[in-house]
Amino acid sequence: MSATFRTIKDVPKEEHLAPGHRLCAGCTVGTAMRQILKASGKDVAVITATGCLEVSTSYFPQSAWRVPWAHIAFENAAAVASGVEHAMRALNRKGKSDEKISVMAVGGDGGTFDIGLQALSGALERGDDLVYICYDNEAYMNTGIQRSSATPYGAATTTSPPGKLSIGQSTQKKDLIGIAIAHGVPYAATATPAYPFDLMNKVRKGLDVNGPALIHVLTPCPTGWRFDVSAGIELSKMAVLTGLWPLYEVVNGEVRLTVQVPRREPVTKYLQIQGRFRHLDEKTAGLIQKRADQIAAKFNLGPLRSQ
Amino acid sequence: MSTTRRSMSGNYAIAYAVKMADVDVIAAYPITPQTTIVEKLSEYVANGELDADYINVESEHSAMSACVGASLTGARVFTATSSQGLAFMHEVLFMASALRTPMVMANVNRALSAPLNIWNDHSDAMAERDSGWIQLWASSAQDALDLTIMAFKIGESERLPVMVNLDGFILSHTYEPIDLPNAEEVRKYIPSRPLTNRLSPKTAFSIGVVGPPEYYYEMKYQAVDAIEKSRSKIKDVYAEYEKIFGRGYRDVESYGIEDAEIALVTMGAMTGSARIVSEEMRAAGVKAGVISIRTFRPFPSEELLDLASGLKGIGIMDRATTPGGPSNPLFTDIASCLYGSSRVPLQGFVAGLGGRDITLDDFRMMFRETDRASKEGRGRSPIYVGLRE
Structure with a gap:
């Protein structure tokens, strides 16, 4: 698998996600989706789970989608996508249609990690030929910042508030890629929009493999993470540079780091610009640093920058 | 063919x-x-x-x-x-x-x-x-x-x-x-x-x-x-x-309804038994027919109104319940479609829940109760057929 996108010249000019959608100022989901559609091109049917992206891009009578797009419910994007994929396959095979359409399902972390996990598991297990994109803003942002099983340890949300008896989210983020590769999928990868070529190449690879691919995209949320609307891409980058969000891909079970971090930044640089971590004491921040160190050891990232 | x-x-x-x-x-x-x-x-x-x-x-x-x-x-x-x-x-x-x-x-x-x-x-x-x-x-x-x-x-x-x-x-x-x-x-x-x-x-x-x-x-x-x-x-x-x-279907399938005075409304497999017992009722002098709903949605209101116009009593069999409701689902639909146009007495029945057999005797009872409703000019609250108390 070779990289398709190396420089800006490799990126198509066509925009398949129209401007003027209703995502919050500074939201990185729109940025990520724009990159994803540049990688896929227009011959893709996008099935979106209920969530931020869906409500903000399809408010009748407007739609930001210049590709065929459907939303059915919260928990079933993968199952709907499977139906589309099989139907196109059957129609092609039976000579009833010669249209070739790739199929992409898109869900947030709630729609993927939680309520949609069963439908996703079904699609991955069956080997359906589709790409599933999880845009992960680490909580139910659309309903007002409630915790999901993707919310990181220590983060404040409206249903994991810090208090006398609580440090905020008390559990670690679920390992979505681990779950995907346990299904034996041919391709799974992490990404984030601060690394657009990495993200776009992964989408391309996911579309090119025969079978299901899962791409887990970290998308910082100014509203829920409480940071300045100009800082989204910086946070997206800092997540990678601290080691908290390693960029890697798993091709037929083989793990490969796609972006090396020669000198890791301390996690405090990532945490301190987010209001959701403002309540953390040094001890908890230390635990988060320890987690970043563990991830770094697992993926052979560089040493922590001396402070 | x-x-x-x-x-x-x-x-x-x-x-x-x-x-x-x-x-x-x-x-x-x-x-x-x-x-x-x-x-x-x-x-x-x-x-x-x-x-x-x-x-x-x-x-x-x-x-x-x-x-x-x-x-x-x-x-x-x-x-x-x-x-x-x-x-x-x-x-x-x-x-x-x-x-x-x-x-x-x-x-x-x-x-x-x-x-x-x-x-x-x-x-x-x-x-x-x-x-x-x-x-x-x-x-x-x-x-x-x-x-x-x-x-x-x-x-x-x-x-x-x-x-x-x-x-x-x-x-x-x-x-x-x-x-x-x-x-x-x-x-x-x-x-x-x-x-x-x-x-x-x-x-x-x-x-x-x-x-x-x-x-x-x-x-x-x-x-x-x-x-x-x-x-x-x-x-x-x-x-x-x-x-x-060569096989005809209707939104509402009626049986022996032309000269009937009372009829039982059924859905699904129970229709067969109802028809058999209606014959028996006729032999015993009760002019009974059977109406079965083929197309339940869209609901065949006009057809039912037509059929009801010639009847003196209608029994409605529900194989489901609406707990806490005004009546059970089919009864409610029929009552609502007849309201204002027909004063024919309706008698509701609930039967056959969870696989309980609806016997021919049960049908005889339902026809008799429908007949009673027609004579009294009104139905009573739904009868739970065969329910053990």
Whole structure:
């Protein structure tokens, strides 16, 4: 698998996600989706789970989608996508249609990690030929910042508030890629929009493999993470540079780091610009640093920058 | 018209109809008593007798979701379920009708838990009567086969999903002699041609958008209007089918109603027993008839009003309940359609829940009670037939 996108010249000019959608100022989901559609091109049917992206891009009578797009419910994007994929396959095979359409399902972390996990598991297990994109803003942002099983340890949300008896989210983020590769999928990868070529190449690879691919995209949320609307891409980058969000891909079970971090930044640089971590004491921040160190050891990232 | 007579269960009859319909996609999840339909279809696909993609989904929710997705491409789509499976689909059923994704679903009627019960009643379908689906009801395995074929014709023409109901075990697993229509003629009648691909990059439609208050109402009304308008198509299809295949169907099937003074309203398999007992009642001097509802959604109000005008008493059999409601589902529908136009006394009955047999004696009692209501000029509160106290 070779990289398709190396420089800006490799990126198509066509925009398949129209401007003027209703995502919050500074939201990185729109940025990520724009990159994803540049990688896929227009011959893709996008099935979106209920969530931020869906409500903000399809408010009748407007739609930001210049590709065929459907939303059915919260928990079933993968199952709907499977139906589309099989139907196109059957129609092609039976000579009833010669249209070739790739199929992409898109869900947030709630729609993927939680309520949609069963439908996703079904699609991955069956080997359906589709790409599933999880845009992960680490909580139910659309309903007002409630915790999901993707919310990181220590983060404040409206249903994991810090208090006398609580440090905020008390559990670690679920390992979505681990779950995907346990299904034996041919391709799974992490990404984030601060690394657009990495993200776009992964989408391309996911579309090119025969079978299901899962791409887990970290998308910082100014509203829920409480940071300045100009800082989204910086946070997206800092997540990678601290080691908290390693960029890697798993091709037929083989793990490969796609972006090396020669000198890791301390996690405090990532945490301190987010209001959701403002309540953390040094001890908890230390635990988060320890987690970043563990991830770094697992993926052979560089040493922590001396402070 | 060439036919072959074969012994088949209701479920196999449906699978056979689906094979003749040359469906493109089947997405289904096993549940008793539906399972033998999709087992048979898997076999057809595995043997190459049916060229379809069979999606082994991990739940009924995903079955219905995959069917909606498949239908959006214009493919011909089928699924089957029962009871809890239908209830699990509930959310997506409303989307299938409002997004106008035609498909055919066999619902093999089974009681809803709790307690867990795999046997027959109508509570599953009744709980989905407001979902915007066309509902057709079989009284025999032959009906199940014919209605399945017609369901494709109706659904694809009206762009609406169609549910074919048949009673669990009583029809689904009982073997009956069935006249199989010639497969070629069925294909000619319902040629499997894809509908518009609504997910084509050429059109790049957005489907399932957010409908804010300024638009939701009108969008919803379109779904209401669609099923209203399907009435005439359903009638045409019944008539056309009779012309080609020789078996006639009506929205409401009446029996011995011409000179009847009282009638029992039934749905599904219980119709047969009701007819037998109506003959007996006639021999005993009570002019009794039977009305059975074939097309439950859209509800055949006009037909029922017509029939009611000549009657002095109507008994209504519900194989489901509406706890805490004004009455039970079929009774409520009929009372509502007669209101203001007919003063015929109505007597409600609940019978056959969770697979409890409805015996001929039960029917005799129901006819007698209906007769009593006609003489007293009013019905009493619903009678729970055969309930042990």
